[in-house]
Amino acid sequence: MDEKKAAEICRQFYLGDVARKLLTPDLTAEEYLQLLIQNKQYVDAVRVLAYALPTRQAIMWASWCARQFSEANPSDSFSAALADVDKWLAEPNEENRRAAMKAAERVEFGTPAGSAALAVFFSGGTLGPPDAPVIEPQKYLTPNAVVGSVLLAALLKEPEKAEQKYQAFIAEGQKIAARR
Known part of the structure; x- marks a missing residue:
């Protein structure tokens, strides 16, 4: 996901309330993704990954x-x-x-x-x-x-079982991002 800033990526779509509160201007997409996962904001994490990946x-x-x-x-x-x-x-x-x-x-x-x-x-x-x-x-x-x-x-x-599936899906998205 390179070093794209999360705020730049997130301007392109709607974020939920919790995700919006977690977003700060200095966070990279990867750092923000980790925050979303820690806070169980999986739908927003999926959005961030989908927009951050080529x-x-x-x-x-x-x-x-x-x-x-x-x-x-x-x-x-x-x-x-x-x-x-x-x-x-x-x-x-x-x-x-x-x-x-x-x-x-x-x-x-x-x-x-x-x-x-x-x-x-x-x-x-x-x-x-x-x-x-x-x-x-x-x-x-x-x-x-x-x-x-x-x-x-x-x-x-x-x-x-959505939470487990989100976790597995997001982990796979991160692996795909790392293979660039």
Whole structure:
């Protein structure tokens, strides 16, 4: 996450009350993330990570979290969406970006895999058809889709275990950040 200042990153999205009180101008993103974890502000920690990570790593993280959600017997459309995310991660081109969008539509956006695939689509290119004038995605769309994927993976199944899942998901996001 480099030495980005947390305050700079957090200007891009809503923070909860506790998270807002913990934020000071001198904190790096990593320091702030640790404070959020210590104070069990996991949703805000997910947001900070999604916005602090470079696009490719953020999508890799969303994909990893979606896979944890679907450990046993994922649907064909769920698996296909994650396969298309993997294709884009291996080769981030327009064809793979658009394939991820089609997969997201098939599995539905309100799933961890659908949100991860949607994050791929929002990562660049144009939001319109290939032959239409360019409609550039706003820079907040990809991290918001990543946040959606991670939150859905933590909450859709066994929400009573959300705290443990958040901890595992955030730890994996930190590992991905460290591998840069």
